Amino acid sequence: MILCIDLTSKKIKIAGVKKERESLEIVESLELNSSEFSKRLAELFERSSCRIDEVRISASAENTFHKIFTLPNLKKKMLDQALEVEVTKAFGKDYQFRCRDLGEVPGPGNKVNRKLMTVGIKADTLERLSKLFESLPAKPSLFTTYPVALQALLRRARLSSEEATAFVELDHPTSRIVIFKGNEIRLAREVNVLEEEKDPDRSALAKDIYRTLLFYTETYPNEVVDRLVFSGNSSISRAIETLRQKTKAKILPLSLETVSRGLKDESHVHPGCLGLALLRPDHFSLGFIPVSVQKRMKIRKTLALSSTITLGILLIILLAVSRLSLNLKNLNAYHGGIKGEIKMKEDRLRELGLEFVSHSVETSQPPWSEILLEMAAVVPPGVVFKSFTLKKVKRVWRGEVTGLAEGSDEISSLLLVERLQNNFNQSPLFNGVGLLERELQGKKVEFKIGYQLDM
């Protein structure tokens, strides 16, 4: 349920409206004096049969303003600044205001101006109203003014027009008259109503309304109010007829059937409250939020944003950590499998020890018979080996032979040594052959030859 509170006049009007898509249903309807408002409000929250989801308020008339400004067609930011200056000049700094762009209008020369309708509510009024609801379960979601709410009602009732239309809500002790033209709220005024005994034919009220219409014509020269819409007490039909004759305006009744099917034209339906219920906050530029609420909202927004960022980062980190942990877990499992297989292979290899040794012996030992036979073959006649050695040094078989070459003379002995060296070099089994020592002993030559096995 939407609780709509109209604080515009001395009598506070409250309506509980159930809104389902386009249809409205009045659940509660009250009229209170301002003195009993806060007490009755708390009671209302307690006893209400429907849950109050939303509260909408239109502020009292003396704390609001409606004014149309025509400003040069500037860029948005500059236009906002210029409008703020104009509003401050006109009403001071105590007001919060909203504006509605009414479009371009021709200015002096070829210039184009922009027409802006401003609606303002005193900032402390907003704060005061907001505080009233501090202890209550539902907080006001929308503050606006009575004419703005009424405009929504007229639009819904298809009474809004490009012709100047005056809406008169007849009430006691004050009636209200608002003049609209298209989207513009041109005039809003309260009219005191005398008691029926003092003004039985309501001529004083009719005069007051007529004076307001004349004032409008003075304010907007060459313009007259074409249509008059009445709502409320119907006991002034004679006065209405007088007004019609004087102003030549068309008299239109406010039919609630056109607003929503099922709504009856009853006196307890407050047009201001109904208008509040019809507003759509998401498509509405003339709604107010108190500064303290704005601050709270900003804090909440900052908190939500920072929490989201923190949570987002936390989530990203958690995702990365879980992904890496999972990766590590998989690697560990895979590694464990490989280790197990290695262990099995090692156990199997222990059983194949003899084969391993056999393999090693075969691959590491040189062909001894071939080496000894080759060694015998490379020795030419006249040469005698004194010693022959073969040893394994770091996987390479190195050897040395020492001996004596005995030729017919020193030269032939030396030639024999050279021949022996050549034979070593030509053998496919030896490489890296070198004469390490050579010494003449008479005609004989003592030598030492070094070599490697070519394996």
Added chain:
Amino acid sequence: MKKEKLIVIGSAFAVLLLLFVGVKKIKALQTQVAEQRENLQKSSQRLNFLRELEQSLELRRETGKVLCQIPRAEDPVASKVLVAKFLQSFLSRMGLEAEVKVEDERESRDFPDVISITEVPMRIGIKNYSSYDQVMKVLKEFCNFPFVIEVLTIGGTDVAVPGVLRMQLKYYVVPGGA
């Protein structure tokens, strides 16, 4: 404004703290993953090596010859004596007079740790031989045992044992082989 600032500062601090802790944790995990990958690579390489070795040894078992082993005793000193006696009698039967010096058994470094093989270093000095053929025969006979010759010299002094033909060799002991 103050509250907003506090919230922003608090959140920024929380975000920084989260980033600090998170990045540290992520880096640690990345290092662990990298290390594990490296270990995995090494293990895979080792496994491949073992597979190939196993295949080759299995093939050898099916087709290769069987090496003879010298009988051994549980007592290491007795084992040493057994090896020396065996070799002396083996060479004697080939008509060679030899001196055999056997050292203590030790763990062999010629094989991977997987197969725990020990080795018995020894030196053999053959005092006389009739021909090269006899030497070749001895060397050929040695091939039937798990012997590897490290030094062989005829007429040289590189091996500290008396004899014309001197050999420094190792006898591999395969666990459970004898």
